[in-house]
Amino acid sequence: MTITVAIDCMGGDHGPHVTVPAALDFVRAFPDVRVILVGLTDRLLPLLADRADPRVLVRHASEVVTMDESPALTLRTKKDSSMRVAINLVKDGEADACVSAGNTGALMAISRFVLKMLPGIDRPAICGILPTLKGHAHVLDLGANVDCSPEHLLQFGLMGASLVAAIEHVERPTVGILNIGEEEIKGNEVVKRAAELLWDSGLNFVGNVEGDGLYKGAADVIVCDGFVGNVALKSSEGLAQLLATFLRQEFRRNLFTKMAALVALPVLNHFKRRVDHRQYNGAALLGLRGVVVKSHGSADVLAFARALQRAADEVRSGVLARISERFAQLQPIQETA
Amino acid sequence: MTITVAIDCMGGDHGPHVTVPAALDFVRAFPDVRVILVGLTDRLLPLLADRADPRVLVRHASEVVTMDESPALTLRTKKDSSMRVAINLVKDGEADACVSAGNTGALMAISRFVLKMLPGIDRPAICGILPTLKGHAHVLDLGANVDCSPEHLLQFGLMGASLVAAIEHVERPTVGILNIGEEEIKGNEVVKRAAELLWDSGLNFVGNVEGDGLYKGAADVIVCDGFVGNVALKSSEGLAQLLATFLRQEFRRNLFTKMAALVALPVLNHFKRRVDHRQYNGAALLGLRGVVVKSHGSADVLAFARALQRAADEVRSGVLARISERFAQLQPIQETA
Numbered sequence: 001m002t003i004t005v006a007i008d009c010m011g012g013d014h015g016p017h018v019t020v021p022a023a024l025d026f027v028r029a030f031p032d033v034r035v036i037l038v039g040l041t042d043r044l045l046p047l048l049a050d051r052a053d054p055r056v057l058v059r060h061a062s063e064v065v066t067m068d069e070s071p072a073l074t075l076r077t078k079k080d081s082s083m084r085v086a087i088n089l090v091k092d093g094e095a096d097a098c099v100s101a102g103n104t105g106a107l108m109a110i111s112r113f114v115l116k117m118l119p120g121i122d123r124p125a126i127c128g129i130l131p132t133l134k135g136h137a138h139v140l141d142l143g144a145n146v147d148c149s150p151e152h153l154l155q156f157g158l159m160g161a162s163l164v165a166a167i168e169h170v171e172r173p174t175v176g177i178l179n180i181g182e183e184e185i186k187g188n189e190v191v192k193r194a195a196e197l198l199w200d201s202g203l204n205f206v207g208n209v210e211g212d213g214l215y216k217g218a219a220d221v222i223v224c225d226g227f228v229g230n231v232a233l234k235s236s237e238g239l240a241q242l243l244a245t246f247l248r249q250e251f252r253r254n255l256f257t258k259m260a261a262l263v264a265l266p267v268l269n270h271f272k273r274r275v276d277h278r279q280y281n282g283a284a285l286l287g288l289r290g291v292v293v294k295s296h297g298s299a300d301v302l303a304f305a306r307a308l309q310r311a312a313d314e315v316r317s318g319v320l321a322r323i324s325e326r327f328a329q330l331q332p333i334q335e336t337a
Numbered sequence: 338m339t340i341t342v343a344i345d346c347m348g349g350d351h352g353p354h355v356t357v358p359a360a361l362d363f364v365r366a367f368p369d370v371r372v373i374l375v376g377l378t379d380r381l382l383p384l385l386a387d388r389a390d391p392r393v394l395v396r397h398a399s400e401v402v403t404m405d406e407s408p409a410l411t412l413r414t415k416k417d418s419s420m421r422v423a424i425n426l427v428k429d430g431e432a433d434a435c436v437s438a439g440n441t442g443a444l445m446a447i448s449r450f451v452l453k454m455l456p457g458i459d460r461p462a463i464c465g466i467l468p469t470l471k472g473h474a475h476v477l478d479l480g481a482n483v484d485c486s487p488e489h490l491l492q493f494g495l496m497g498a499s500l501v502a503a504i505e506h507v508e509r510p511t512v513g514i515l516n517i518g519e520e521e522i523k524g525n526e527v528v529k530r531a532a533e534l535l536w537d538s539g540l541n542f543v544g545n546v547e548g549d550g551l552y553k554g555a556a557d558v559i560v561c562d563g564f565v566g567n568v569a570l571k572s573s574e575g576l577a578q579l580l581a582t583f584l585r586q587e588f589r590r591n592l593f594t595k596m597a598a599l600v601a602l603p604v605l606n607h608f609k610r611r612v613d614h615r616q617y618n619g620a621a622l623l624g625l626r627g628v629v630v631k632s633h634g635s636a637d638v639l640a641f642a643r644a645l646q647r648a649a650d651e652v653r654s655g656v657l658a659r660i661s662e663r664f665a666q667l668q669p670i671q672e673t674a
Contacts, residue, residue, distance in 0.1 A: 133579055143517055146525040180480055180567040188483045188564060211571025215579040227525055228568050230517040231561075234548025235569040236576040242470055242552040243580060243612060250608040257604045264601040267594045271587040275580060 002034055002055075003315045005308055006086040006095035009039035010064040011102025013298050019101065020047040022304035026312075027055050029305075033312050036095055039082040040064070061085040067297060071105035075113055083107060087114045090290040097291035097311035099282070101299050108144050111285055111292045118320070120327035121287040125156045126226070126294060127163060128233065128283040131275060134217030138164055139178075141223075142283060143230035153177065153194035153223050154201060158330070159286040160221035161203050162322040167313055168220075176209035176219030178228060194223070237277070282307030284314060286323065291315055339371055339392075340652045342645055343423040343432035346376035347401040348439025350635050356438065357384040359641035363649075364392050366642075370649050373432055376419040377401070398422040404634060408442035412450055420444060424451045427627040434628035434648035436619070438636050445481050448622055448629045455657070457664035458624040460485075462493045463563070463631060464500060465570065465620040468612060471554030475501055476515075478560075479620060480567035490514065490531035490560050491538060495667070496623040497558035498540050499659040504650055505557075513546035513556030515565060531560070574614070619644030621651060623660065628652055 005026075009019040016039060023035045034055035037044050041060045048056065061082040065074050078084060083102050089095040091114050100107050104126070112124055127140035140156045141148070148156075157175045164173040177195050198205040209218040211232060224232070251261035261268075281303035285292040291314045295307035314320075342363075346356040353376060360372045371392035374381050378397045385393065398419040402411050415421060420439050426432040428451050437444050441463070449461055464477035477493045478485070485493075494512045501510040514532050535542040546555040548569060561569070588598035598605075618640035622629040628651045632644035651657075 131579065133582060146517065178568060180483065180564055181571075191564075211568040211573070212575030212578065214572050215575035224568075227517055227528075228565055231515060231548040231565050232568050232572040234518075235551050236548075236572050238549030238552035239573040239576055240580070241549065242468065243577070245470060246611055247608050250604050250611070253604070253607075260601045260604050264588075264597045264604075267587050267590070267597050267601075270590075271584050274583055274587070 004095045006036045006089040006098045008083045008086040008100035010082040011100040022301045026308040038086040071109040074106040075109045096315040099293045101295035115288045115290040124287040129280045132217035139222045141226040143226045145226040148225040150193035154197040156223040162326045166317040166319045166322040172204040173220035175203045175221045178224035179208040278303035282310035341432045343373045343426040343435045345420045345423040345437035347419040348437040359638045363645040375423040408446040411443040412446045433652040436630045438632035452625045452627040461624040466617045469554035476559045478563040480563045482563040485562040487530035491534040493560040503654040503656045503659040509541040510557035512540045512558045515561035516545040615640035619647035
């Protein structure tokens, strides 16, 4: 089976200069994939030039979604944007998945409008991957939903567990809920109620996980509302940048420290590769009737290629079917309750 | 003027073995302070032994608040706990400030009950300090209030700005509100409304700050509800631990990396001291009619002494008066509105 990935080539901070080379790398690395490059053909074709590959198709789209335009307006007006055309390809069965580094709000809105939700799921959630002491964890939601009900958080848990079960072949992944530690003030009402639902869900629920638990590997899947998830992710990014800056400054302080840096360089580079956030690029938009992956807007070629891989992995492992099955099993129980 | 700090010596993971030596270091370092050590005297006195200092007083308290007991129950039943007695000393004017590494919920509840709130302030907030690329930032709330109204967030901004103005002699510190970045979904209703109030507050408000802005020095004061603040802080802690672990592992990988570690050690140690979270220990409980500082439960002697310094700084710089004045100026405006 060949997996076809539709790529919104105009999205992201760098557009085709990143997305096209990443697509070519991706096709070269995986013999079972092909890509449909979507965007302004006069921007895409020069980047392909002498690279005629039967597994690289091009589809023209006349409009571009900018990073800060209103998703609602985009949805109504830009019917021929590269983002929308790429998502349409998934809907029409021409592609198995769509990847974009563009405007997250627009991607959410268009995906939801075009593809629709899977039965039993109210809202899509953004599911990203974080490194942990034990490997990595899947966290959702990372910013799609700022106000969540307990039922939404339960759905996030069910979707996240299905994703991990499919992709990582872990039959009963552990699921935790992000919370704060103080006894008396342990969480707001939504989180408390969500935890009750998760205990009763049949999932391998492990209860509350505090912020530091995210990186300790406290659970395979960690659910939270999009506001909290986004802040946790971005504040971690900010701290990582701060530490990297300070470390660089220390090694550049004087002649001795610069020599020490030379000696330590191979070790530091190995460390850098290990914590390279680019390898975690690509967040799944879960709950839709189609595979959609969001890349970080600032992704470079390596990072964007990683997001493409992630989309192919989701298709290969049948994540959609897993989620559908999980929610189908729930329906009768909810109906008889 | 001598500043008297009442210390709940029984609180924290290590109790008197940390709090007493830290108190002695503190007194030795600052000639204008004295301490009242509060706790089980049979536990405290042996640690003082041959150290008779007229600036070190001891006050017996027969009970101890444990780390995970219910704040409400503690408030009702443990009237002679070291925590409560220390706070009473502030109320009675025998001490200028109280410091505890104990149960945060209990410290909040007892402080609020015994000391009461300053006029115009509804809830205490926990205000901590984070390192940034530009120096450091004050962030509140870090976990006292899980559900905040826009008015509470406004009050946090006013209190935080008063604290920074007093302690750091910055007349109009910048104030930001923690939010998420996507346009369409930019924050929930509470945060949006709070931002409106902050724009109209007369503060030097700079608008939204994303999670990574916390560490970029986007503002001197950053307000958020306690749930989000706690998760941001703890997830950062978790990431820092992860990076430290990985870096250590890389330097221990083989003989060559171990030699590189030896060469790089002075640089790495300098880096370590620079990002040492112990120097940021001590969070102010703001809004009360008295200075109360919460130390991290796991604080060691160096960290706990830092929290003591922070309490003395608050007293020395007249933070309480600053906050009172700020809210007194507001009252008439609010009343005529």
